Amino acid sequence: DAKTTQPPSMDCAEGRAANLPCNHSTISGNEYVYWYRQIHSQGPQYIIHGLKNNETNEMASLIITEDRKSSTLILPHATLRDTAVYYCIVSGLSYNTDKLIFGTGTRLQVFP
Amino acid sequence: ETGVTQSPTHLIKTRGQQVTLRCSSQSGHNTVSWYQQALGQGPQFIFQYYREEENGRGNFPPRFSGLQFPNYSSELNVNALELDDSALYLCASSLSRQVSNYGYTFGSGTRLTVV
Numbered sequence: 001d002a003k004t005t006q007p008p009s010m011d012c013a014e015g016r017a018a019n020l021p022c023n024h025s026t027i028s029g030n031e032y033v034y035w036y037r038q039i040h041s042q043g044p045q046y047i048i049h050g051l052k053n054n055e056t057n058e059m060a061s062l063i064i065t066e067d068r069k070s071s072t073l074i075l076p077h078a079t080l081r082d083t084a085v086y087y088c089i090v091s092g093l094s095y096n097t098d099k100l101i102f103g104t105g106t107r108l109q110v111f112p
Numbered sequence: 113e114t115g116v117t118q119s120p121t122h123l124i125k126t127r128g129q130q131v132t133l134r135c136s137s138q139s140g141h142n143t144v145s146w147y148q149q150a151l152g153q154g155p156q157f158i159f160q161y162y163r164e165e166e167n168g169r170g171n172f173p174p175r176f177s178g179l180q181f182p183n184y185s186s187e188l189n190v191n192a193l194e195l196d197d198s199a200l201y202l203c204a205s206s207l208s209r210q211v212s213n214y215g216y217t218f219g220s221g222t223r224l225t226v227v
Binding site: 034036041042043044045046049087099100101102103104105 | 116145147152153154155156157160168170202204215216217218219220221
């Protein structure tokens with residue numbers, strides 16, 4: 001089962017920041033938080049991941065709370081092309097297999 | 113660099129038949145994972161291959177099997193197809209088994225319909 005909880009849907013106006021929350025209260029010390037998104041009819045696309053520090057890349061920022069029990073993905077200036085299902089995933093360091101356990105994600109609708 | 117390519121893009125099979133889906137990994141990636149995504153659901157992990165050996169398996173029956181070849185391309189085989197096998201099948205490759213070091217690169221998937 002997925003170890004994360006996300007709202008099923010969110011709306012955001014184009015040009016505004018989209019803040020997508022994720023709860024992962026049972027996260028353990030060696031587990032990372034990953035964000036992927038899936039645009040309709042495509043495979044999931046990696047966005048960003050982090051362990052405990054905040055992270056930023058060209059796509060987004062990831063804010064992880066100090067207790068690591070929740071995080072927020074921030075798309076600073078949402079565009080219509082950011083409309084997608086966003087998955088927050090917790091996955092740990094494993095010598096053998098790091099598999100991604102997807103939940104049902106948050107469907108983000110960006111409107112003009 | 114090329115991405116992950118999957119073939120075919122769409123497929124219709126009859127219940128009871130067998131199917132083979134193919135995946136060409138991103139250049140340099142030695143690990144490939146397969147996922148099944150039913151309509152309206154998130155992808156579910158089927159199994160992972162690393163250097164031609166199965167390296168972890170999800171909660172799928174043995175009629176789901178796979179292969180990874182020396183060039184790191186991969187196949188997913190499903191025997192005795194059932195109606196519930198209708199789904200989008202996704203292949204994902206990575207530079208390492210430890211996805212915490214590198215993200216996965218997913219293909220666009222094969223849409224399998226079982227009738």
